[in-house]
Amino acid sequence: MTDRKPLYLMSPALAWLTAFMVVPCLLILALAFFRRGIYGGIEYTFTLENIALVFDPLYAGVFLKSAGIAGLSALIAVIVGYASAYAIAAAPARRQPVLLFFAVLPFWSNYLVRTYAWIVLLNREGLIASMAHWLGYDGELPKLLYTESAVVVGLVYNYLPFVILACYAPLSRLNPEIAEASRDLGGSGWTTFRRVTLPMTFPGVATGFVFVFVLSIGNFVTPALLGGGQFQMIGNLVYAQFLTANDWPFGAALSMFLIAIMMGLLTLQTFATERASGTRPEAT
């Protein structure tokens, strides 16, 4: 196929994104170069002070902290999610849609409702504590809620289905004969998995990781509720500039910084995927 035909396929989506994302967001992000007015309006004087402020160690620290929490959540979610997707794809074909359905069903309830269910489970007077006492444990339980681990559990929980869906897509069509051929050629189960299955499904793994990472780093509800507001994530920081401080210029500057870093990470991810899967035919 020539390179022109794809443009017809892409143009509706690209037009949509241009109209409802690129243009509106550029208008807002451009505010990074102006001053905040005394009452929170915009003063149209060019300045670089908002950009300079982003490089304050305080914000770099917040960024690293949230990247750490998001990275850990993404890693756990990918391991658990890949295993689940693998098990679903290994089930009889008729069962697969049902299993997928039940994997996403909890997430049609509501984010806040689920998060509160975790609070009910984890708080000091909560279900887990009551259960432990009922089983005869008398000592003081470690603090479960309002900790970093609680935030990670909440993020993994909420984004796990996205990893399952992302990994299921490539796993579902993995040709059983390829794996069989590998085994016939003497590869052990593990070798087959590592050399054949994983590389062929790596795009799904990478996609799932990216989903959890970007959704987590921008999340501002889970840190507030399960972390007791004691962790400042980059999502909270951006939210606070726009809504609490009414400082759109600085909010825009922080967002540009965040977008730039994430774009950098994604470029790396694209390279890694292309290399690891290595199955993309050179000539199409």
Added chain:
Amino acid sequence: MRTQANPRLMLMILSAVFAFLYIPISVLVGLSFNEGGLPTAWTGFSTKWYGELARNSDVMGAAFNTLIVALVSTVLATILGTLLAIGVEIRRRKGRFIETIIFAPMIIPDIVLAIALLSFFSLLDVTLGLHTVILSHVVFNLAFVCSVVRARLKTFDWSVVEASADLGASTPVTLWRIVLPVMLPAIIAGALLAFTLSVDEFIIAFFTAGAGRDSITLPMQIFAMIRFGVTPEINALATIVMAVSVIALALSQRLNRGGLPGQ
């Protein structure tokens, strides 16, 4: 692959994961039957919250709006996102610019997209309503659908498409008969993902919705009600949503089994 998987191990994985997914859900369902209003103490079994819910037309209206937003934006995003994914993966040349635009909706903080869209709409004097929420949800939904479908297409053998073209098939015919069937699980997965994201999305919906009651979605309603914590009424609603989904699935399974040969 089916031949290779250890069935007992697979069963163990599924049981553990589903237990993790459903423990909080059972807490939530349990609380919807708790007579007292506070989630901290069990005061007795009661279905009164379901009655309260039925009388709360605000919540029911919001639930209906959410369903509309999620369904319409999922359909639009699935079509646009799938076409985009095929277009990008078919291209020989990787365009950095296009890649950036496709990833951007996932990376831009929600609050930035929300404020940007509202400022943009008000600049153009667009009347806000459910339609502006749908327009906005399609933006991030299509990016997620596109990513899932691309993950599948990366390992797709494009020589099949070449062959089809060599045999004289037009591009649409090739896409419909050859590419689409292969991608179907990925498209379904992408659509499920989009639906799930849309049902739960709060901040963009809050900003791009009109001022009146007719464009309030469920997350907007629930975030506002959080002032008093999650009331059992909301738990009741979540329970009903899930129960209705399960019934719909059961019905569609039954219909499929009766209607389609080979199922």
Added chain:
Amino acid sequence: MNRKNAIRRTMLGAGLACCASALMAGELVVSNWDGYMAPDAIDSFNATSGHAAELVLHGTNEEIMGKLIASKGKGYDVVFVSSPFAEVLHNLGLAEDLDHAKIPNISNLYAQATELEHDPGNAFSVPYAWGTTGLCYRSDLVSDTPDSWMDLLTPSEDLSGKTTMLATDRWLLAAGQLAKGYSVNETDPDKLAEVRDLLIDAKGTLLAYDDTTFYAKLVSGEAELVHAWDGWCNYGIAENADIKYVIPEEGSDLWVDTMVILKSSENKDAAYEFVNFILDPANHGWAAENILYKVPNETAMSGLSEDFIAQFPNMGIGPDELLGYEQLRDVGEAQRDYSRTVSEIKAAN
């Protein structure tokens, strides 16, 4: 019937449906916090006035402010926001300058409620509820009755891990500012730094920052001493009589939630009627009795029974005492320092 006609009919039908929905959308949109007025207030306003008002909800001041600023207020007629935010709306030119002749019931307000610092003479905002911020605690669980902000910020050993503080920037800082004896609108960077250090130390002993469910934490015993608005502490008191409220000896702030009519409103007369309706002693008094927040309506407050005030003692705090506390004000340029200080506290380990 030819095709052209059919198309024309369909379009006409769609057009009619459009207009019908525009009519039903309600001519007056009021945005308030959930449960902050009588559930039937809107219905009874519509019944008596003949207007078609509808209520929408916002969870926080911040959310509704973001939306009002980005859309220049379009679509909303009356909003309920706390006083510093009303001030911002005024400064940004989004709030209507009030014509008191259209709000006769404003005469029901305490004289003190018309001379509030953020808006003397009620030029752009009408106070709806007011009160103090202090300590709400389980008198049956704490060993010493708290009476100072330091009891919250440097709690005794047995209270450690059982306290919560408000998460909203200004009130979080206010706790430290009051403890240090500074103004709740202090902008001096050195003093802000002292407040920050005090609050970072306090963070180590905290269970969580919480500004919605702290009273439920007291009821369950998960927390024993929390930083709270007086009206909200009353929700806890209603559940458990051992819960008490105290204003620390260093003082409190005076918070005021207000009604603002937006300049962009296309139904200003109806908006005035609504504000006037709320200030009717029967309607405003309902809020005091059922929402357990003090209202600045003299006629309404004088109708509260002694038993009621005995059950919820902070409902008895009078306007003179309230006016003795400083209000949170919009701090203008210093907002950036405030927000940075809060980020430093929340990011600290």
